[in-house]
Amino acid sequence: MQATGFWSGETLKDRLETLITPFDPERVDCSAYTLTVGHEIYVSPNEAIQDPLSVTVKQLGDGEGFTIPPGQFAFLLTQEKIEVPNDALALISIKAKIKWRGLINVSGFHVDPGFRGRLIFSVYNAGPVTVHLRQGQQMFLIWFANLDKPTAFARNQPVQESFPPDLISGISGELQSLAGLNKKIKDLDQSLTDRVHSIEKEQTYYRFIAIIIVALIVAMITTWIRDGGISRAFAPHPTEFRSSPTPTTTATPIEPGNELPRTAPTPMTSTPPGK
Known part of the structure; x- marks a missing residue:
């Protein structure tokens, strides 16, 4: 052995x-x-x-x-x-x-x-x-x-x-190793984080634009009120108080030679009673 x-x-x-x-x-x-x-x-x-x-x-x-x-x-x-x-x-x-x-x-x-x-x-x-x-x-x-x-x-x-x-x-x-899966999770997390930051930036931009638009509208309304816009808006319209026009006559011009003869006025005579 x-x-x-x-x-x-x-x-x-x-x-x-x-x-x-x-x-x-x-x-x-x-x-x-x-x-x-x-x-x-x-x-x-x-x-x-x-x-x-x-x-x-x-x-x-x-x-x-x-x-x-x-x-x-x-x-x-x-x-x-x-x-x-x-x-x-x-x-x-x-x-x-x-x-x-x-x-x-x-x-x-x-x-x-x-x-x-x-x-x-x-x-x-x-x-x-x-x-x-x-x-x-x-x-x-x-x-x-x-x-x-x-x-x-x-x-x-x-x-x-x-x-x-x-x-x-x-x-x-x-x-699919643990290290590879861990890297993919980190990449996905980073991608989602970047997307959230991008959306937040977009929301901030749109909020800024909305504030500017509202400020402009308020400024326009304030100026309109200060300039009497409300009084003009509720005042009666001028056409409501306009009277009916007075009819006018137009004189026809008389050509020379076509004048009407002038007549003396007829004297008034009184009739004796019993006549």
Whole structure:
């Protein structure tokens, strides 16, 4: 029966040269080995992306940086290829300095016996700020432990070189994270506040115009009253006291030669009584 237990740093240096490619003895950290970020990554889109469904796997150049926004998932592929023998089991994690930024490993914590290829780390940014990373950064840790004997149930699959085709489609599209929802709520609150302020300004403007109009009307009425407008309004109309016109005769002019003959007045005679 094989002795069980985690491999020491010395065992890692002796055995990992044939199990990890490329292998660097300087990356043995106590009883763990440090792995780096590879060239292939996927970061789920947030609300800042106009077309979330267009986001796909990204190929990084050497040392190229990338970010994982708050509340977003990411798939990270290791630069190194790993092989776990049939008589061992591996455990994986993220370095503490990176976990303190809020990045959580949600892909699982072990590697099956018989696995071969690059490891895929599924991470979630549970922190309040964006996490900045780069290709080649030392980010992951792996431990090896012996089984009591070689297992016949070891994993027997092709070498994993990149992300499986169906891996990305499962989380494509925008993810409604708490940070994203909080930002949307703040944006909506700011929009409503700006709208209320705009309406208040409009109301103040219209109230000012209404006051001016009322003041002008009052001034006009006051001037009209001062100038006797009420007396003129209630005084009788002049036509009510106008008398009927006196008929006038028009003298017809007499042409010369057409004058009427003048006659002497007939003397009055008295008749004697008895005549």
